[in-house]
Each structure stands twice: as C-alpha cells, then as structure tokens.
Amino acid sequence: MPAQSSDLEDLFGRLRTVVDDRFTTSAAVREHHGRDQSYHPAKSPDAVAFPRNTEEVSTIVQLCSDVSMPVIAFGAGTSLEGHVAALHGGVCIDLSEMKEILSVNSADLDCRVEAGVTRKQLNYEVKDKGLFFPIDPGADASIGGMSATRASGTNAVLYGTMRDNVLGLTVVLSDGRIIRTGGRSRKSAAGYDLTRLFIGSEGTLGIITEVQVRLYGIPEAMSSAVCPFKTLDDAVNAVILIIQLGIPIARVELLDEVMMDAVNRYSDLEHPIRPTLFFEFHGSKQTVREQAESVGEIVKEYGGGDFAWATKAEQRNQLWQARHDAYYAALALRPGCEGWPTDICVPISRLAESILETKADIKRYGLLAPIVGHVGDGNYHLSILVNPDDESEMEAAKSLNDRMIARAIEMGGTCTGEHGIGYGKIESLRSESGDSVDVMRQIKRTLDPRNIMNPGKIF
C-alpha cells in the first residue's frame, strides 16, 4: 500500500481517469464494501471503483499494482467468511455494473455472462428459452462471486457445484494481464485446468470478469415434498440410504427441530416442530413419480411422517421459501444477535454421527444454534446465534465450530463445503490440507508476487 497519502491521491486521480465518476471514497459506500453477511469484523477499503468491462478492471489492477495497492473484488457481498474485508486497505473493485449476459447458446446449453450477473437475473433471462441455471446458494449472489468461492447450495446433489458448472473464465491477473481459460466444449484435456484453479481462489489469484456456465433444460416435471421425522438420526439415515441407492434426487435439505420452530415463527407456518426433510425431484413425469415412490418407501422405513406434496410452481416456491428464509428465521429467534454460520462437509456415511455429536456439543455449550443442511452432499450448517460483544459466548461458539471442524477433518471431510476460507478459516485450512497449503502459497506467490490480490485471505 502506498506509504504517503499524496501517493494515494495520485493513484485515486489516475483511477478516476479510468472509471470517471464510477469511483468513490465515500465512507458509507466504503463501509458497505468491507462487510459481508457474517459475524466477522468488517474492514472498509480505501476506495471503491465500479468498472464496466474487463479492460477497465485490467487498467485498475495495473495502476494499483504499480504502487502495490491491494485490490479486492466485490460481487454481491453475500460471502460468509469475511472475504471482502479490506484487511490491508486497498481498492474494492465492485463488479455489479458488469451485468450483461453476453451470449446464450440454447443448442449447447451454455451461456457467457459478465461477473456481476446474479443467479436470479440469469435465471430470469433464460427462463423463456426453457433453460435454467441450477446452482442456488440461497442468497442472490453474483456468478463471478459464486465462481470465486466455489459456491454450491441446495441443488448440488444432482447438478454439482460451481466447479462442475463453469466451462471457462476471463480473468484479470495481478499485473493486469487478461487471460481466457477453458472453452465451450464439454470436456478438454488441453493443459492445466486453470478454470478450476481460479474457481475457489477467492480473488487471491486474479479477478474473474466473465464466466461461461452450463445451463439445463427446465425439467418436464418437478415435485417437492416435506416430511417430518421422529428423530434426527432417522431423518439423516433416510438420506444416507437415498444417496447410497443412487436415487437422482435434485435437492434434499434437513432442518432440525430448532430451525423448524424458527421457520414457523418467522413465516407464520405450522410445520410440526420436528427434524424435517425437504425433497425435490426433477425429471420426466414418470421418473419423478418413480423417484418419489422410492423415496417414500425409504422414508416410511425410517418412521417419517406423511409427505406434504407440492407439484405446482407456486406451491413449490412457497414450500421452499421456508427453507430459503432459514438463515433470517434463525436470526429472528434472537433479535439483535449475529449469525455465525458453520459449514462442514463429511462423507455421507459419517453424517449422522457428525450431526449428533454436534447437537450434543451445542447443548453442552448452552448455545442456540439451529441446523440446516444440504445433507445429500454431507454438508450442513449451524447458525450459531451470538452476541459478538459477549466474549465468553464468542469463545464457546469458536470452540463449538473448532470441534465440528476437527471431527469433520478426522472423518475425511472438510472445514468448508461451500463458504470458503476467507479470513475466517485460515487455521482450519492448514489443519485440513497440511503441507499442500505450501503448494497453494507457491502458486499464489508466482501469480501475485506483490501480494495485492485480496491479501490476508486463504493464507
């Protein structure tokens, strides 16, 4: 970062010549850009620029690189591990003015979008062509941000994560170079998989400005169901069997009884206050029926209650709304608190054990922490409801999270299924990945020798 404030003014002057009035040092705008949706302390950048194309991003990065000024990419600000906090100051590059859908190829089921396009915008714009983009992390995140954090969400059990659904990228490197990775073919063995290297790199290796993503035909039939269980164990074991049998379910989400209570209160619903699974099936009418029957039998075997069914779009949306509101419903359980979202993922065979031990920990620490999980992937979250000013409570929450993560790693799982490392899980990454973190660092150093790309994250 420039040593003198006059240097800073010089830089800002040059940046203004690039993006004109789409550059600001306003305190309110800066504050908004240093904060994500987590409990992690925010840190405002020194300025925010709103480029409109890849070339502008490149020029901004070059100018910042010349004076070793950090640059932090900002999408929709919905990350959860402090990814956008300007820990070492710097210029925030907000990509929200890059919202163009550059091409849609119905015949090949793919499209190219600018990084600031959000998933809801994309879905809205391809709907008329009978297409959709399945990755749904809940928040209306940007496609660039979802790529940078390797996001996934409720549909991943059938459609995979961003890793599986990005065909190629345009990336601005730390010296301003613009590269294109990948292509449009469904597979390739051409050289190193740079696309996958940038997916999940959290803005530390380059800034993603365009993304080529896969689309899918909207299924002929979609059907959703909600089913309460007597015990959490039963609900999770039903899911394990469904996955082990290879039933191609599109979504299967678990909410524990605490979360169901929160959802009922928040959305004025009357679901039984019990561990509950939300299902969704996609396919032809016949395959959806067949899947639902198979799942119905398994659910019965594990003492699941009656399915509440929804086949029409409106009903389905209403049903899923409860799931989508879960995070906010949880926060509303304790007004004024903040949410500490945890995010482990384990091999499916260890899922019941992992959740039950975590439930016991929650009780032991006396914390309020509803559970919601993409259980088909072995991934689940607590929303630990904390008062950040209460030191002992924060310590308890940290212990709870640390213990979850340690158990997950011991089970062959991961400290983060989909939220990423940011600056919240740097130690966890080391616990999980050991010496391979040194290899990540080597790559970081060679591609960003001045350490200006979102410094302080991942490492």
Next chain:
Amino acid sequence: MPAQSSDLEDLFGRLRTVVDDRFTTSAAVREHHGRDQSYHPAKSPDAVAFPRNTEEVSTIVQLCSDVSMPVIAFGAGTSLEGHVAALHGGVCIDLSEMKEILSVNSADLDCRVEAGVTRKQLNYEVKDKGLFFPIDPGADASIGGMSATRASGTNAVLYGTMRDNVLGLTVVLSDGRIIRTGGRSRKSAAGYDLTRLFIGSEGTLGIITEVQVRLYGIPEAMSSAVCPFKTLDDAVNAVILIIQLGIPIARVELLDEVMMDAVNRYSDLEHPIRPTLFFEFHGSKQTVREQAESVGEIVKEYGGGDFAWATKAEQRNQLWQARHDAYYAALALRPGCEGWPTDICVPISRLAESILETKADIKRYGLLAPIVGHVGDGNYHLSILVNPDDESEMEAAKSLNDRMIARAIEMGGTCTGEHGIGYGKIESLRSESGDSVDVMRQIKRTLDPRNIMNPGKIF
C-alpha cells in the same frame, strides 16, 4: 541431466539402494518405457525404476532432483501423444508395482487406490460389492495415468471424466515432498483446487502415487443397442437432439461406415456398412425403458434403422467388443501402418458440421481415416492410417489434423478432448489457450524449478 557418465553411474548406484533389483538399464525394458500407443517417435529413458510405495517414489525423485535428472512417470503406456517419451533422457518411474486397492468404502461410494491399479483390476475387485468405476478410455489404463491425462472415454456423457471422479490425490513433488490433496467429502471450498491442477498435468508438476476415486452402484438395468443410419448427418443430428433434450444416456458412440467396415472385417461381424450409433442406457428397469423409448423415437425421426438390442451382460459385452476393438480394427485395414489418433471436441451444436468438413478433408487428402466418436460429448477421433516413412503422407495427415483442430478451436472447442498434449500438441495448446499458457508455465516453473518432471511435454 548429469554431464558425466560417472555421475550417471553414481546416481544409478544410489537408486539401486532405494529399489534394489527393481531398477534396470536393460535396453529392452528402456525401449518399452519410451513408447506409447501412438505414431510419435519413441525415446527411451536412461533407466527404469519400479517403486513399491510413495516413499520410494519420493526418494527416487529427490535423488534425481539433486543432479537435475528428468523423471518420467509411467502407468500402462497407453497414452497417445508421446507422453512417456524420455525426450531429455532421465529415469522412468514405472508405477505398475503399486497395484494395491487401499480401501473401498461401499457406504460412501469411493475408494483409494495406488496409482498403478488399472481400471479393469479396480472393476474386477469392486464388482462383488455391487460397485463399478465408470471411466473407460478403451485401453486398460492405470488410474494414476488416467488422472495425469484427465482421461475419459465412452461413459463420460453420463458419469463425467477423471476431473469429475477424483476426490483426492497423493502426489510426489519435484523436490520429493509428498502432499495429499482433496479429501473424501463430495464437495469442498477449502483453498485452491490442487486436485484438479494435478489432473491433466501429465506428470509435469508431480507424480501421482495414490488416487481417491468415486465409485457407482452397478445400475439395476443396463441395455445396449446398435442402430445404422443412412447418412452421417442423420446419425449426428439424432445425437445432438438426444443431448439437447437431456436424456441421461450412459454412452452414445458413433462409428462411420469406414470404421464399421473395419470392425466387421476384424471381428467377423455383419453390421450394415453405414454410419452407426452404439447406445447404452443405465438406470432402473423403468427409466431404462423410458430412455430407450425416447431415443427410439428420435432415431426413427432421423431415419435410423432398427435397433439391435442387447440386455444381458454377455450380449452387451459382445456388442461393445466391436466398439472397443475399433482402434485395432482400423489398424488392420492397412497392415504395417501406424495409427495417428486425432481427438477434437466441439460444442454439440457444431458437431455435424465439424465431422462433415473433416470427412471432406479426408477425401481431399486421399487418406484412410475411419471415425469413431464419443459423440454425446462432442468428442471424436480419426484413426489416420499412415506409413510413417512416407513423408508426403505424414504431411497430409498433419494438415488434416491441423485443419480439424483449427476448426474445433474456432467453434469454441478444444484440440484434445481426452488424450492430452504430450509432445504432440504443444503448438495446438498455444493456438487454443493463448496467453493462459504463460500462466501454466509460471505454475510449472514454481513447482518444478529444475524442469525435471517429464520435461518437453505440454510446453
């Protein structure tokens, strides 16, 4: 490489202390290890070592690194772009004695294998558990080699490629460091995706010694069918529609009339000598029936002939044998020739155009070049039958391949769908990936500063 032959003898002495009699400088063994299954000139390594575990590989690499001696990993020798040729001399590390299946987790549908385990061995050993490993490049390649080249094959349209089916790796780096990447959970957002970086790196960044792969339950029902078409165009257009409609077909392979003739002659079969599609459907009895019906309708629409069906394992194997023998059948069309296998992949909407222009080129150049394709992925191969001693023929083959590749890149496709770059497609990689090759080089340099890992490949 060591300058003096006495240095070489010193190194060999030290290597013998590591692997004892599993080290040889025999000319016959060396020759075998410098050659793959392609037309590319072979180049023997200076010695071949057969380590039995990761630690031995690490020690060998360290000793070679100390004297800047190249190391070339060798799996089953079935690569097709000269991957194993010791272009700068060096020690070949043959992993075929690392054949242990380290663990099979039926409950999580995954397993960990040593790099030398072949796909047929793996399938044989997990069959009794009702499991299978779907990636099938034709040859009985090793899992380590398939990872290193990002292999795929006939089942990729449903199950994906090695990229999608490897959960984690053990890798020996150029300085002998041993790292583990990935884990056993189905998804993770923990740091850079090193697993995907090593998959497809062709031994140029490290030597893969263990692989954690996904397995699948053997489907309840499998059904295969063969169907001839009047024209190539019709056959390809039928495939395009099947893919665009999202029918989850497991395999769909195209053989042109030249290849069908070759297969008939080679295996004494009586298929019509016409462009022909081979299909396979996996799923429950009901979904397989449904898929077959949908495909049947599409095929009829495009004037496809009657399906020859096979549902029993033995019939299916017999039917697919014809497909699996295609490369050898092609070679037999012109005894004494060598095969020049091409390998482009294009977006599915451009597939018919790509194949038809290629057919016209084959005719124009007067070459014999049967076509076989994993057309569901937009990927197809010619087996150009060449006499390597005939310069003008080799030039014509090169022009044909260059034109195919140039068109594929122009269409948004790739110069290699599954064979990789080796030393055969270095220029094509640059045409396709432009400046991003410089980024690949930067990564190569930082992880292999002495350029000892399979030098001369990819770059």
